[in-house]
Amino acid sequence: MWAAQHEAPIYSRLIQERGDIPAQVRAVAEQTLRDLERVMPAPLPRAMPTQQTHSPALNSGGQGSL
Incomplete structure (x- = not known):
């Protein structure tokens, strides 16, 4: 169970009444x-x-063809 139930009695009471939702x-x-x-x-x-290691759209100058 959650550690806070020891610190907050209301939480323990809710668990007893409603279950551990x-x-x-x-x-x-x-x-x-x-x-x-x-x-x-x-x-x-x-x-x-x-x-791809070589793109057919590039010419020898490294520029794309238009």
């Missing part, structure tokens, strides 16, 4: 992420495009 939300979020990972696997990484 942040912990419940965290558990549901983690379960949702696991379910999503199961049905929607992460996409494969894209291959890096190859770099």
Whole structure:
């Protein structure tokens, strides 16, 4: 449980009365992420495009042709 419950008695009382809502939300979020990972696997990484060493648009002077 959260460390502040020892510092704030009202927090402990709320947990007793209503339950530990942040912990419940965290558990549901983690379960949702696991379910999503199961049905929607992460996409494969894209291959890096190859770099061209010579551009046909450049002439011998290094200027692009118009």
